Structure formats: structure tokens, C-alpha cells
Amino acid sequence: MTFGARTRASLERVTDLSAVNRIKIEVDRDLCIGSGDCVDSAPEVFALDDEGKAIVLDTDAADIDDVVEAARNCPVTAIFVIGEEGEIYP
Numbered sequence: 463m464t465f466g467a468r469t470r471a472s473l474e475r476v477t478d479l480s481a482v483n484r485i486k487i488e489v490d491r492d493l494c495i496g497s498g499d500c501v502d503s504a505p506e507v508f509a510l511d512d513e514g515k516a517i518v519l520d521t522d523a524a525d526i527d528d529v530v531e532a533a534r535n536c537p538v539t540a541i542f543v544i545g546e547e548g549e550i551y552p
Contacts, residue, residue: 482522486544489516493540503532
């Protein structure tokens with residue numbers, strides 16, 4: 463799946479947003495290299511699983527600005543943040 467296709471697919475599923483931040487966070491596991499920068503930036507939101515890939519723990523555990531900053535810190539842009547109006551990041 464290409465980046466553009468993934469983004470379009472994500473925007474079509476904006477129905478399952480978090481209760482507080484009203485966002486959805488997706489991690490592209492094929493892109494994730496397990497650098498842990500997202501975990502360092504927002505450890506209450508992200509963790510690395512047994513495969514060393516980023517997972518989302520709690521979408522509402524930090525404010526939106528902190529979530530977006532953590533996504534921006536991903537060196538391979540594997541984290542997508544989607545809001546009620548569509549794509550927030552990238």
C-alpha cells in the first residue's frame with residue numbers, strides 16, 4: 463500500500479475517534495523501524511511491542527499537540543494522526 467492510498471483509506475474511516483481528543487492514531491507497521499522516538503516523546507500514548515514496533519496505548523493520554531509532536535519525531539513518518547476534519551499529521 464502506498465502512502466497516498468494509506469492516507470485515503472484512513473480518511474474514509476474517521477468514525478472511530480477517541481472520546482477526548484477526537485482523533486485516531488495509526489501506526490504503519492511496515493514503515494515503523496522501532497526507533498522509539500514516539501515513545502520518548504509521549505510514553506503514555508506509545509510503546510514498542512514484542513516485535514519492536516510502535517503501538518498506541520492510549521490516544522487520549524496526552525493532548526493533541528503532544529501526540530502530533532510525537533508523530534513528527536518519527537524518523538520514517540510511520541504515525542498518522544486523523545481528526546474529525548481529516549488528516550492532522552502528516
